[in-house]
Amino acid sequence: xxxxxxxxxxLVKPLLFTLGVSAxxxxxxxxxEVGFPEKEELKFGFIKLTDMAPIAVAxxxxxxxxxxxxxxxxxxANWKVLLDGVIDGRLDGAHMLAGQPIAAxxxxxxxxxxxxxxxxxxxxxxxxxxxxxWAKMKPNxxxxxxxxxVHPIKADAxxxxxxxxxxxxxxxxxxxxxxxxxxxxxxxxxxxxxGIHPGFYAPHKGxxxxxxxxxxxxxxxxxxxxxxxxxxxxxYGYCVGEPWNQQxxxxxxxxPVVTDYEIWKDNPEKVFGITEEFAQKYPNTTIRLTRxxxxxxxxxxxxxxxxxxxxxxxxxxxxxxxxDYEVIANSMTGTFEYExxxxxxxxxxxxxxxxxxxxxxxxxxxxxxxxMRRWGQIAEDMPDEWYKETAAKVYRPDIYAKAAQSLIDDKxxxxxxxxxxxxxxxxxxxxxxxxxxxxYDGTQPNAYxxxxxxxxxxGDKL
Amino acid sequence: MTSITxxxxxSFLQSSRLTGVIMYVSQLSKALLLPFIGIAVxxxxxSITANSINTSLGQFPGPVAVVGxxxxxxxxxxxxxxxxxxxxxxxxxxxxxxxxxxxxxxxKIRNYTGxxxxxxxxxxxxxxxxxxxxxxxxxxIPLGIWMGLSRSLQAAINPIIQIFxxxxxxxxxxxxxxxxxxxxxxxxxxxxKSFINSMLTVTLCSVWPMIINTAIGVSSIDQDLxxxxxxxxxxPLTHVNKxxxxxxxxxxxxxxxxxxxxxxxxxxxxxxxAQNPGLGKFVxxxxxxGSSESLARIMAAVxxxxxxxxxxxxxxxxxxxxxxxxxx
Numbered sequence: 001x002x003x004x005x006x007x008x009x010x011l012v013k014p015l016l017f018t019l020g021v022s023a024x025x026x027x028x029x030x031x032x033e034v035g036f037p038e039k040e041e042l043k044f045g046f047i048k049l050t051d052m053a054p055i056a057v058a059x060x061x062x063x064x065x066x067x068x069x070x071x072x073x074x075x076x077a078n079w080k081v082l083l084d085g086v087i088d089g090r091l092d093g094a095h096m097l098a099g100q101p102i103a104a105x106x107x108x109x110x111x112x113x114x115x116x117x118x119x120x121x122x123x124x125x126x127x128x129x130x131x132x133x134w135a136k137m138k139p140n141x142x143x144x145x146x147x148x149x150v151h152p153i154k155a156d157a158x159x160x161x162x163x164x165x166x167x168x169x170x171x172x173x174x175x176x177x178x179x180x181x182x183x184x185x186x187x188x189x190x191x192x193x194x195g196i197h198p199g200f201y202a203p204h205k206g207x208x209x210x211x212x213x214x215x216x217x218x219x220x221x222x223x224x225x226x227x228x229x230x231x232x233x234x235x236y237g238y239c240v241g242e243p244w245n246q247q248x249x250x251x252x253x254x255x256p257v258v259t260d261y262e263i264w265k266d267n268p269e270k271v272f273g274i275t276e277e278f279a280q281k282y283p284n285t286t287i288r289l290t291r292x293x294x295x296x297x298x299x300x301x302x303x304x305x306x307x308x309x310x311x312x313x314x315x316x317x318x319x320x321x322x323x324d325y326e327v328i329a330n331s332m333t334g335t336f337e338y339e340x341x342x343x344x345x346x347x348x349x350x351x352x353x354x355x356x357x358x359x360x361x362x363x364x365x366x367x368x369x370x371x372m373r374r375w376g377q378i379a380e381d382m383p384d385e386w387y388k389e390t391a392a393k394v395y396r397p398d399i400y401a402k403a404a405q406s407l408i409d410d411k412x413x414x415x416x417x418x419x420x421x422x423x424x425x426x427x428x429x430x431x432x433x434x435x436x437x438x439x440y441d442g443t444q445p446n447a448y449x450x451x452x453x454x455x456x457x458x459g460d461k462l
Numbered sequence: 463m464t465s466i467t468x469x470x471x472x473s474f475l476q477s478s479r480l481t482g483v484i485m486y487v488s489q490l491s492k493a494l495l496l497p498f499i500g501i502a503v504x505x506x507x508x509s510i511t512a513n514s515i516n517t518s519l520g521q522f523p524g525p526v527a528v529v530g531x532x533x534x535x536x537x538x539x540x541x542x543x544x545x546x547x548x549x550x551x552x553x554x555x556x557x558x559x560x561x562x563x564x565x566x567x568x569x570k571i572r573n574y575t576g577x578x579x580x581x582x583x584x585x586x587x588x589x590x591x592x593x594x595x596x597x598x599x600x601x602x603i604p605l606g607i608w609m610g611l612s613r614s615l616q617a618a619i620n621p622i623i624q625i626f627x628x629x630x631x632x633x634x635x636x637x638x639x640x641x642x643x644x645x646x647x648x649x650x651x652x653x654x655k656s657f658i659n660s661m662l663t664v665t666l667c668s669v670w671p672m673i674i675n676t677a678i679g680v681s682s683i684d685q686d687l688x689x690x691x692x693x694x695x696x697x698p699l700t701h702v703n704k705x706x707x708x709x710x711x712x713x714x715x716x717x718x719x720x721x722x723x724x725x726x727x728x729x730x731x732x733x734x735x736a737q738n739p740g741l742g743k744f745v746x747x748x749x750x751x752g753s754s755e756s757l758a759r760i761m762a763a764v765x766x767x768x769x770x771x772x773x774x775x776x777x778x779x780x781x782x783x784x785x786x787x788x789x790x
Contacts, residue, residue: 036560041572048750059575065552068560072575075747077737088643090655224750231518247752251518318759319577322751 034406037068037285045076045085045094048224048321049241050332051124051270052095053311054352056320058296067288075319078222079178086273087112093289095120096273099180099368101394106369108180108203108377113276117290117399119360120270120297122351125183125260126245126336127190129158129237130230134255134339136161148342152262152435155194162196162215165236175221175229175238179210182269184218185371186260187239191216192454193263193436200376202462210375212462230254241269242331242350243323250327255339258435261346265433266355268364279399290403294358298413301353308333356419360400362426363442365391370445374455376462387445397426523758531755531762539579546574578739584766587729587740590657591774594664595725601665602672602721603714607706609673610680627670631663631728635735638662656738663732668725672717679713680706708786715782722778726771741767 042064046052055073058064064071076082076094083100085091087110101114129137140157141149165172176184179201188198199214201207211217221229226240231253239260248254260267272293279286299307312329315321321328330337334347351357366387372378401421407413430441438451450457505525512524523531550571557569578586609616642658683706691705733742745763748756 036564036567040570041575062552065556068556070553070572070575075737075750077746081737090643224752227518227752253518316753317577318747318751318753322747322753322756324753 033409034287034291034402035284037288038282039092039285040068041070041072042092042285042289043072043074043090045074045082045091046320047079047082047095047222048075048323049095049124049270050243050315050321050328050350051121051241052320053300053315053332053350054120054293054296055095055272056314057299057311058292060314061296061299063292063295064289067292069285069288069292071289073319079181083110083112083114086114086275089275092278093272093274096271097178097181097183098268098271098364099182099185099372100178101271101273102365102368102390103180103372103377105394106372106378106390108372113393114273115276115279115394115396115399116271116273116360117279117286117396117403118272118293119268119358119364119395120272120293120352122266122269122355122357123259123261123348124269124331124350125186125239125241126256127187127237127239127258127260128226128230128245128248128254128256130233130235130254131252133158133161133236134257136164137257149339151258151338151344153257154435155191155196157194158191158257159195166215172216173235174216174218175226175235175240176218177223177226177240178220179208180368180372180377182260182267182368183239183241184210185368185375186263186267187218188371188375190239190258190263190435192452193434195454197454198375200456200462202376202379204379205462210377212376227251227253243321243327246327246330246337247323249330249337249340250324252340256336257338259336259346259349261349263435264431266348266351266357266431268357268361268367271360279396286399287403287406290399291407294353294400294403294407295412297353297358298417301351301357305334305347353417358400359419359424360395360397360426361428361442362388362391362395362397363428363440365395366442366445367440370449373445374449374452376456380461381446381458384443384445388443392426395426397424517757519752519757520754523761527758528761528765531758534755535580535759535762539581542576542579545576549574549576580744580763583739583741583744584770587733587742588770590660590733590738590740591664591722591725591729593657594661594729595668595722597661598665598669598672598721598725599718602669602717603676606673606676606714606717607680607702607710609677610710611702611706613681616677616681623670623673626666627674629667631667631732632735634663634666635659635732638666639736654739656736659736660729660732660738660740664725664729667728668721671720671724672714675717675720676710676714679710679717682713683709711786712782715778715785719775719778719782722774723771726767726774730767 044055046055059071059073074091076085076091079097079100082091082094082096083104086094086096087104096114096116098116098119101116103109104112104114137153137157138149140160141153144150162172174187176187178184191198197213197215198218199209199211199216201210202212209219219235221235221238223240223244226238226244227247229235230238230248231251237254245254245256249256260269272290274286300311309329312325312332315328315332316323316325330343331346331349334345334349335343336346336349337343369378369382369387369390373382404413404418405421408415408418427442430439432439434440438448440448446458449455456462509524509526512522512527515522553571557571560567561569605619609619639659642655642662646655646658687705687709691701696704729740730742730745732738733740734746735742737743737746741763745760748759748763
């Protein structure tokens with residue numbers, strides 16, 4: 001495999017990675033004004049989801065224009081069309097699933113060098129099941145004093161339902177938005193934590209359906225089509241971003257059972273993806289668009305989400321997300337409605353800036369790689385160094401740091417609101433808040449993969 | 463007294479005119495009243511059915527909701543135009559500032575980057591359908607005439623036409639998209655790729671009825687006319703100009719009407735599928751939005767699509783009447 005040859009090269013220079021990062025970061029200490037953009041007319045793609053908000057806000061609040069960028073924003077039909085658009089240059093950049101640039105870089109699906117200088121948000125997804133499945137799950141869930149179910153709901157409650165379907169010879173179908181989507185990994189994580197096997201991929205055998213040994217069969221549906229697919233009975237549940245879970249509640253066709261905040265607190269979600277070629281050809285443009293996006297993200301979280309109602313108004317325009325104000329407002333303004341009437345406060349349901357949400361952490365990229373390996377999308381074992389190298393190819397904190405530094409110099413955002421670039425390693429401290437209580441340490445990807453009961457482990461090959 | 467006589471005189475005059483008026487009214491009622499009744503009945507039926515359909519996005523829109531949406535869509539268009547004006551103003555100040563800082567910079571005015579309104583989408587669709595249709599006509603009519611004149615060419619090409627004619631735009635679109643992406647490479651394209659994609663798909667689907675009808679029209683010209691041409695020993699070009707074209711114009715136009723109908727339908731489908739700008743994209747975007755107003759907006763688009771299709775058909779008919787003036 002070509003990964004092996006790459007790996008051989010990488011063994012020779014395991015240190016260069018950290019050296020390179022720190023070198024690129026010291027450059028930013030030099031106070032240099034960002035030049036005029038090389039390319040001024042840009043077209044960005046997005047999928048109708050609330051977490052595209054930084055792009056819409058950067059446009060509507062004039063942040064792009066202040067950078068001298070004239071940006072057209074265009075909704076895309078699905079994640080595949082969007083990715084192809086960025087690869088073939090029809091789009092200059094796009095709101096992407098964090099897994100997309102990573103998968104493209106390692107050649108899973110379409111091979112392309114896509115990078116990200118900007119992580120778009122934390123959290124923002126949920127898993128919804130149909131009313132019928134919910135009715136069957138409900139008896140398995142403990143109740144609070146007020147009669148409402150105890151959250152977080154684990155997939156343990158779903159397991160008997162899935163087994164019932166299988167015993168009756170009916171496949172238990174669920175939807176996610178893309179094979180390398182956060183949603184695929186979150187849904188798999190939640191199911192596996194509850195003892196339901198979501199199936200393996202075996203790309204080396206040409207199997208990209210991801211249903212080998214599966215108890216729950218996961219398939220791809222574009223986000224905005226999720227509610228209608230659930231309504232049509234093609235799938236019994238799905239994992240998708242907002243507003244498509246709240247839409248199911250408003251339409252009365254399904255019940256969100258768990259948010260991704262409960263599966264993994266403050267998990268990285270979307271990124272802004274551009275091709276590496278674009279970043280090399282138009283360095284000033286890249287920094288400037290990153291600046292605009294950082295400012296938009298900050299605006300979204302400013303003063304304890306004070307701007308969120310205005311953001312919801314922007315998002316409900318038909319050229320952005322277009323769903324009703326109330327539906328989008330539910331999750332964007334810090335509440336989440338599970339079963340109809342069961343509205344709970346989730347202040348961090350959508351995080352755009354605080355907790356360094358926009359900084360592209362290597363450890364975030366590595367988590368996606370561990371899940372790709374866990375479910376067989378990466379067919380063979382890779383050494384820890386490979387994980388780090390790959391993450392560093394895709395996630396570009398160097399560009400982010402330049403953009404952030406210039407914002408600090410312009411006194412638009414204070415240095416205290418960014419990570420300390422002089423000491424930042426790109427690795428978050430081991431994270432604990434997972435639904436199965438497994439701790440994730442980005443510096444030890446292989447050891448992390450070993451911790452799961454369901455999933456491929458060291459030496460496993462399908 | 464005088465008043466009574468004048469009335470009787472008047473009534474006499476009226477009764478003599480009455481028969482004429484009745485005939486006029488009955489003609490008028492056939493021309494106007496019956497279609498009016500038809501539309502009224504349709505609207506009532508629509509309202510009743512709409513009231514009894516409850517979708518998960520709310521009630522199916524009735525005529526009133528759709529009319530309301532037309533108002534909204536127009537308001538949105540006006541608001542967007544205002545935003546565009548502000549956009550150009552900001553751009554000019556920004557350009558001026560940059561020129562002051564960097565004298566070598568050549569300021570450029572970039573097109574408005576905001577959203578396309580319903581009216582913009584209608585115009586885009588009309589331009590696309592006409593471009594695709596004209597391209598199809600340019601290919602189909604000469605080819606059809608040639609096929610009509612030459613039995614052997616007809617025999618050679620006919621199977622291909624029969625096979626490609628029933629192909630749906632949904633099958634052509636991926637091929638067209640990939641081929642255009644591969645061949646149409648430019649840093650600063652004159653027209654967008656999406657326009658070329660839609661246009662070529664329209665051409666590929668609408669070219670066939672025109673070829674077939676033209677060929678049939680040409681090959682079924684009255685033998686007497688052909689004999690006249692032979693007797694006069696007309697050159698091939700004059701033969702086509704003076705004999706073939708005038709004689710086969712009705713069939714050519716029938717083909718064009720069929721084609722334009724196909725072209726319009728194909729375009730909307732292609733725009734929906736590929737998210738290319740136009741009315742089809744408008745419909746698909748609204749479907750994806752899933753807002754409580756979406757269905758009414760889609761219905762408004764459906765009415766407009768139908769109405770434009772009707773106008774296009776009338777347009778070709780008017781063109782036909784004009785083109786075959788010598789036969790009148």
